[in-house]
Amino acid sequence: MTSTAMTSTAGPRPRVAVAYHSGRGHTAALAAAVADGARQAGAEVTALAVDGMTDHQWAVLDDADAIVFGTPTYMGNVSAGFQTFAERTSRRCHTGAWRDKVAAGFTNSGAKSGDKLQALVSLVVLAAQHHMHWVSLGLGPGWNSTTGSEDDLNRLGFFLGAGAQSDTDVAADRVHRADVRTCQLLGARVAGVTAQLLAGRTATQRLAPAGS
Numbered sequence: 001m002t003s004t005a006m007t008s009t010a011g012p013r014p015r016v017a018v019a020y021h022s023g024r025g026h027t028a029a030l031a032a033a034v035a036d037g038a039r040q041a042g043a044e045v046t047a048l049a050v051d052g053m054t055d056h057q058w059a060v061l062d063d064a065d066a067i068v069f070g071t072p073t074y075m076g077n078v079s080a081g082f083q084t085f086a087e088r089t090s091r092r093c094h095t096g097a098w099r100d101k102v103a104a105g106f107t108n109s110g111a112k113s114g115d116k117l118q119a120l121v122s123l124v125v126l127a128a129q130h131h132m133h134w135v136s137l138g139l140g141p142g143w144n145s146t147t148g149s150e151d152d153l154n155r156l157g158f159f160l161g162a163g164a165q166s167d168t169d170v171a172a173d174r175v176h177r178a179d180v181r182t183c184q185l186l187g188a189r190v191a192g193v194t195a196q197l198l199a200g201r202t203a204t205q206r207l208a209p210a211g212s
């Protein structure tokens, strides 16, 4: 367990939202893994599909301390379903509603590469446009030596976020185990970093001189 993976019981409990689009369920399964990891690390977690957002779901995102964005890679970028959601956040962009929340992301493609780096970059840009703090994956690359295997964590060697791959002919409940574990660790890392940020904010407010 890394130093950021377990939240302190003393500080505020971070609220983590996982906002994902999934056409055929594979990305949804990975969203569940991210949520699972964040929950195990002590966060209060809500996972929500971004197509058909309700007022309540928007409120969940507005109240969250951290949002993890997830999308399948479609045509070398985020899916149209995810991009529709991203465009619907533009008013929040202008008002700064998500400023200083923590952000992270994951994507899932059919090919081992499938040009999915571009999808992760689009998620980073979305977070930056909202003035959010992007959290990287935090795992070294796996499956990159003669002793490595496809069961390694971060088997596809991404740094910006979690990059998963689902064979195009497997059912959504059979996403790769290494990708599930990698996404769980991303969720745990986001929960840990968010807890640290919240504790730091509390501490610096305490230190601020009266009237400042």
Ligand SMILES: Cc1cc2nc3c(=O)[nH]c(=O)nc-3n(C[C@H](O)[C@H](O)[C@H](O)COP(=O)(O)O)c2cc1C
Pocket (backbone or CB within 6 Å): 021, 022, 023, 024, 025, 026, 027, 028, 072, 073, 074, 075, 076, 077, 108, 109, 110, 111, 112, 113, 114, 115, 165, 166, 167, 168, 172
């Ligand atoms: C419209 C469309 C475009 C796709 N484009 C890519 C692509 O550019 N690269 C890739 O590796 N896979 C691509 N795929 C495959 C999906 O990324 C893959 O099947 C993924 O597991 C789908 O996730 P989902 O079940 O959450 O929708 C595409 C699939 C669709 C339907």
